[in-house]
Amino acid sequence: MAKKASAKNTRMELQRLKKQLKMAVRGHKLLKEKRDGLMQEFLRIVRTIRELRRNLENELREIYSLFLNGYSFLPLEEKENVFEKPSVKLMVKTELGNVMGVKIPRFSMEGDVSFNGFWDKGRVSLNIDLSVLKLRKIMQDLIRLSQIEKASIMLAEEIESTRRRVNALEYVLIPDTKETIKFILMKISEMERSNISMLMKVKDIIRQEKA
Amino acid sequence: MQHKIAAIGNKETLVLFESLGIDCFFMENPDEVGKSLKILAGKDYSIIFLAENLAPLVEDTLAELARKPLPAVTIIPMQPKSTGLGLERIRKMAVRATGTNIV
Numbered sequence: 001m002a003k004k005a006s007a008k009n010t011r012m013e014l015q016r017l018k019k020q021l022k023m024a025v026r027g028h029k030l031l032k033e034k035r036d037g038l039m040q041e042f043l044r045i046v047r048t049i050r051e052l053r054r055n056l057e058n059e060l061r062e063i064y065s066l067f068l069n070g071y072s073f074l075p076l077e078e079k080e081n082v083f084e085k086p087s088v089k090l091m092v093k094t095e096l097g098n099v100m101g102v103k104i105p106r107f108s109m110e111g112d113v114s115f116n117g118f119w120d121k122g123r124v125s126l127n128i129d130l131s132v133l134k135l136r137k138i139m140q141d142l143i144r145l146s147q148i149e150k151a152s153i154m155l156a157e158e159i160e161s162t163r164r165r166v167n168a169l170e171y172v173l174i175p176d177t178k179e180t181i182k183f184i185l186m187k188i189s190e191m192e193r194s195n196i197s198m199l200m201k202v203k204d205i206i207r208q209e210k211a
Numbered sequence: 212m213q214h215k216i217a218a219i220g221n222k223e224t225l226v227l228f229e230s231l232g233i234d235c236f237f238m239e240n241p242d243e244v245g246k247s248l249k250i251l252a253g254k255d256y257s258i259i260f261l262a263e264n265l266a267p268l269v270e271d272t273l274a275e276l277a278r279k280p281l282p283a284v285t286i287i288p289m290q291p292k293s294t295g296l297g298l299e300r301i302r303k304m305a306v307r308a309t310g311t312n313i314v
Contacts, residue, residue, distance in 0.1 A: 039309060046305055046313060050298065057293045064224050064291045071223060089232035094214045094257040096280060103280040107257065110213060111232070132230045139231060142287070143216075146258045150283035152301065156308035157278060163308075 009187040017184070021177045028169040035162045037100055042155045045148050052145050059138050063131045070127030092143060102158045104151045107143050214257035214281075219244060220289040221262060228260065241268035248272045248284070257282050262289040263296045 092107045218228040221239035229235045234256075238244055244265050249272060251259055259282050266273065266286045276284055286297045305313050 042305075042308065043313060046301065049301055053298050053301075057288055057295075057297070060288055061291050061293060063227070064289070067224060067227050068291065071226070090216055091213045092216060092257055094212050094281065105257065105280050105283060107283075131227060135227060136231065142260070142285070143258065146260075146283045146285040149285055149301065150280075153277045153304060154280065156304045159308040 009184050009191070011188065014181065014184045014188070017177055017181050021174065021181065024169055024174050024177060028166060028174065031162055031166045031169065034100060035159060035166055038102070038155055038159045038162060041099060042152060042159060045152045045155065049145070049148055049152060052141060052148070056138060056141055056145060059134065063134045063138075066127045066134070067131035070125035070131070073125065090139065099151070099155070100158075102154050104154055105147065107147045109140055109143050212255075214255050216258045216260070217251050217256045218260040219247065219251075219262060219265065220260075221265060222289045224289045225262075233260075239265070241265075245269045245272040248276065252276055252279070252282050259284045261286050263287065263294055264289075266296060266300070 089111055091110045093110050095106045097104045097106050216233045217236065218225060218233050219236045219238060220228075221237065225235050225237055236247055236251075238247065244261075245268075248259065248261070248269060261269075261284055263286055273284060276282065286300065288294070288297070302312065
């Protein structure tokens with residue numbers, strides 16, 4: 001609305017605004033499509049997360065119970081260095097993917113996770129071995145969970161900002177521009193009318209003078 | 212690129228992650244957790260597993276890290292009893308993004 005008062009009432013300005021409106025409408029359509037696309041991807045991911053998380057949390061619960069079952073009975077000095085020298089070093093290969101302009105990391109597990117066990121060396125209880133084995137088995141899924149949760153977070157941020165942009169265009173910029181265009185059109189036709197009436201008046205005066 | 216994995220927790224079960232060669236950090240002071248999260252994010256860690264009970268203490272840092280593609284901070288339970296906080300956070304985020312509860 002503030003724009004209306006300050007607008008120059010010229011045809012050039014009118015042309016500029018019409019161009020701007022056209023662009024805004026086009027941008028609005030594109031952004032809306034982007035938002036819908038992101039949303040679709042997001043919904044798909046969130047559904048997977050729910051399933052995966054539920055399974056993993058159940059698995060982890062079992063693993064922790066098993067582990068604590070063996071671990072709590074260890075003597076203190078054993079507790080501190082039970083995994084002093086882990087036989088593996090787990091690494092992840094990280095690549096940055098791109099989903100509709102959103103940078104999303106993809107992880108894949110690297111490193112050998114085979115396990116010889118502590119128990120057969122008589123060091124610790126079988127329960128600890130079992131828990132370690134089980135954890136290794138679900139590690140792949142844990143990493144996958146990390147990946148898709150991160151993706152969902154990044155997508156959610158992008159959806160929010162895209163939605164805000166769509167709304168700003170839809171409810172502020174486009175209506176405002178339309179209003180200003182209407183205002184300028186009215187001003188110009190008003191100016192034309194006053195011009196015509198002025199000419200008529202002048203003609204009248206000239207005619208009277210001739211008579 | 213190859214990256215490392217870290218785990219931050221305040222329970223005995225953290226030791227379990229050490230068995231996989233994951234770098235484990237035992238801490239419970241909120242300031243300490245927030246600071247080390249930031250430090251780890253600057254190093255070549257791409258996944259950080261954070262204990263569920265520590266997450267509410269470092270919301271600010273988590274929100275800050277959420278905007279960057281790396282690292283991925285994943286909240287997992289580190290005790291036999293899960294509070295369901297991990298899923299709850301996803302649910303909240305989904306509500307904020309989509310405007311409806313879809314989880």
